Amino acid sequence: MNIDLHYYGTFLAARIAGFEKEEAIVIAHSAQYVDESNISMVDSKLKELLGRAPQPTVMANDEYTKYYLNPIEDWSDSQLHEIQSAWMNFHFLPGNLENEIPYQGVTSYDGWFSDWKLDAEQLKQFKLICNTNSTTVQAIINDTSYNKSEPNLHMIGLRMHVLADTWSHKYHIGTPAWYINDAGNSVKEFFNGEWLDLNFNVLKSSTLPHILDDNPETRDYFALPPMATYEGIVYLGHGRMGHLPDYPYLHYKYSPQWVSNNKGSNSEIEKDNPKEYMLGFTQMVYALKCIRNNTPFEVNKYAELEANVKEKIQNVINLRKVDQSDDWNNLIGELYGEKIVPFNKDEWHGKFSASPTAEDKKKTDYYLFNEAALNHRDCIEKFLNSKGFSLK
Numbered sequence: 245m246n247i248d249l250h251y252y253g254t255f256l257a258a259r260i261a262g263f264e265k266e267e268a269i270v271i272a273h274s275a276q277y278v279d280e281s282n283i284s285m286v287d288s289k290l291k292e293l294l295g296r297a298p299q300p301t302v303m304a305n306d307e308y309t310k311y312y313l314n315p316i317e318d319w320s321d322s323q324l325h326e327i328q329s330a331w332m333n334f335h336f337l338p339g340n341l342e343n344e345i346p347y348q349g350v351t352s353y354d355g356w357f358s359d360w361k362l363d364a365e366q367l368k369q370f371k372l373i374c375n376t377n378s379t380t381v382q383a384i385i386n387d388t389s390y391n392k393s394e395p396n397l398h399m400i401g402l403r404m405h406v407l408a409d410t411w412s413h414k415y416h417i418g419t420p421a422w423y424i425n426d427a428g429n430s431v432k433e434f435f436n437g438e439w440l441d442l443n444f445n446v447l448k449s450s451t452l453p454h455i456l457d458d459n460p461e462t463r464d465y466f467a468l469p470p471m472a473t474y475e476g477i478v479y480l481g482h483g484r485m486g487h488l489p490d491y492p493y494l495h496y497k498y499s500p501q502w503v504s505n506n507k508g509s510n511s512e513i514e515k516d517n518p519k520e521y522m523l524g525f526t527q528m529v530y531a532l533k534c535i536r537n538n539t540p541f542e543v544n545k546y547a548e549l550e551a552n553v554k555e556k557i558q559n560v561i562n563l564r565k566v567d568q569s570d571d572w573n574n575l576i577g578e579l580y581g582e583k584i585v586p587f588n589k590d591e592w593h594g595k596f597s598a599s600p601t602a603e604d605k606k607k608t609d610y611y612l613f614n615e616a617a618l619n620h621r622d623c624i625e626k627f628l629n630s631k632g633f634s635l636k
């Protein structure tokens with residue numbers, strides 16, 4: 245998901261769940277900050293204050309430009325560790341541990357440069373694909389506490405990012421894997437009652453790795469081009485789908501290798517984002533209520549919203565716009581009397597830098613977010629280990 249849902253949508257969900265305005269702002273800012281806190285945002289003073297190396301929650305495009313220019317056949321453990329720590333823990337939460345989604349795809353493939361064969365390690369890795377309503381999402385929400393004296397708002401916001409992303413990133417994995425993340429031969433959109441081919445443009449190497457602007461009106465979308473190695477960087481997350489999974493209004497289908505039994509042409513995955521995003525929003529409200537009231541969170545449960553509020557939210561989600569931020573903020577203004585200030589990614593770090601002493605710095609949103617990021621990562625590692633899995 246993008247800033248419209250992560251910042252404005254999360255603020256609205258927190259207000260509906262009963263959080264005060266000031267609390268909801270911190271929760272929403274944290275949720276969006278997960279998409280900002282790459283290595284360049286991590287202050288060198290943090291390591292000493294935290295007592296250990298900080299954990300970036302995302303990677304910036306320019307961090308892997310080198311991997312487009314010199315494709316890697318065999319990643320080193322430390323390279324994969326860097327990728328998986330950011331992408332799997334914070335954006336593509338592993339959620340198929342019990343094999344809820346069985347592997348139904350190709351077992352071998354004759355490629356352009358080399359052949360591919362499914363092995364036991366890849367089958368096990370398939371259980372780390374992102375999915376909604378997983379035991380992992382249940383574990384992290386139930387690990388999130390709230391009380392008035394120590395509200396833990398940064399962790400709450402961070403985890404709302406992770407929960408929300410399970411609805412957009414379902415079926416993808418946060419590591420480079422062609423057999424899971426490739427888009428397949430065609431991507432279609434359900435529009436005005438029929439399935440239409442998208443104008444799905446592959447980027448030229450000169451523009452990599454930046455994705456160009458998509459256009460919902462002409463239905464022009466951009467994605468990363470295929471690479472000649474099965475673990476190429478374009479096969480990380482949804483690079484090969486461009487931004488499609490993150491658009492709330494899009495109802496689309498595609499043919500990844502993991503459901504295809506004949507070179508990517510037989511089976512399809514359908515993703516109805518307007519419906520799924522509404523479920524994601526109501527699950528977020530439910531999760532926030534559980535956290536706020538200290539009651540257990542269970543999967544497949546959703547908050548009941550007032551019918552007119554739900555309809556207004558669905559109308560925003562349905563808008564064919566790549567960024568619905570203004571529409572969410574207008575709705576916030578309509579429901580709560582005033583809009584919220586637009587997100588400013590440098591605000592938190594600015595206040596941290598301006599704080600004179602270590603004690604002051606440790607009270608800042610910036611420090612508390614980074615502390616939450618480490619604790620969140622450790623929580624997932626412990627949970628996965630208890631189930632017989634580990635990230636690199």
Ligand SMILES: [Zn+2]
Nearest residue numbers: 245334335409
């Ligand atoms: Zn994300």
Ligand SMILES: [Zn+2]
Nearest residue numbers: 245412489490
């Ligand atoms: Zn995404």
